[in-house]
Amino acid sequence: MSLYVANPTSRNSIRELTNIIRNLAGMNEVKFFPVVEFLEWVLPQIDPLFSLEIVTPNELKNQYAVTYPEKHLIRIQEDVYERAFSGSGRDRFTIAHEIGHYIMHKPGTIALARSQNYERVPKYKDPEWQANTFAGELLAPPQIIKGFSEKEVAMCCGVSLEVARIQLKNI
Numbered sequence: 001m002s003l004y005v006a007n008p009t010s011r012n013s014i015r016e017l018t019n020i021i022r023n024l025a026g027m028n029e030v031k032f033f034p035v036v037e038f039l040e041w042v043l044p045q046i047d048p049l050f051s052l053e054i055v056t057p058n059e060l061k062n063q064y065a066v067t068y069p070e071k072h073l074i075r076i077q078e079d080v081y082e083r084a085f086s087g088s089g090r091d092r093f094t095i096a097h098e099i100g101h102y103i104m105h106k107p108g109t110i111a112l113a114r115s116q117n118y119e120r121v122p123k124y125k126d127p128e129w130q131a132n133t134f135a136g137e138l139l140a141p142p143q144i145i146k147g148f149s150e151k152e153v154a155m156c157c158g159v160s161l162e163v164a165r166i167q168l169k170n171i
């Protein structure tokens, strides 16, 4: 269920986008995508207005991170940021997910779903599906994971086994 609808997109379009981003950052062959460094050093070059705030736990009310595209701001809970920096797959995914919102969901591209349509927002219009797909494609793209087992993908790319499985299924 999604309360919001985004402009429709597909996994293939998102894959093209993450490939462009990896190329821009000179990281198309990099297995372990340095998502924290990308956030700190590359995103401000793509968008000079970008700012990052690391906040104390509980400040975000039940969320690990929040993106405000209209304010050019991503806020991340301190412990999530630290675990991502240490290589935790789940926390790396959280950060990549927020980068996805930041890049894809600029103001005006997201609308509230009509209340009677909550159950009917198709996944390709669901901003959460789009951000999750973006995160999977950024961290574990097909050209890197081809021929790997789930475990190898998780190890090499720094993602959870669940994300490794989804990415391998969608090669």
Ligand SMILES: [Zn+2]
Pocket: 097, 101, 127, 128, 131
């Ligand atoms: Zn989200």
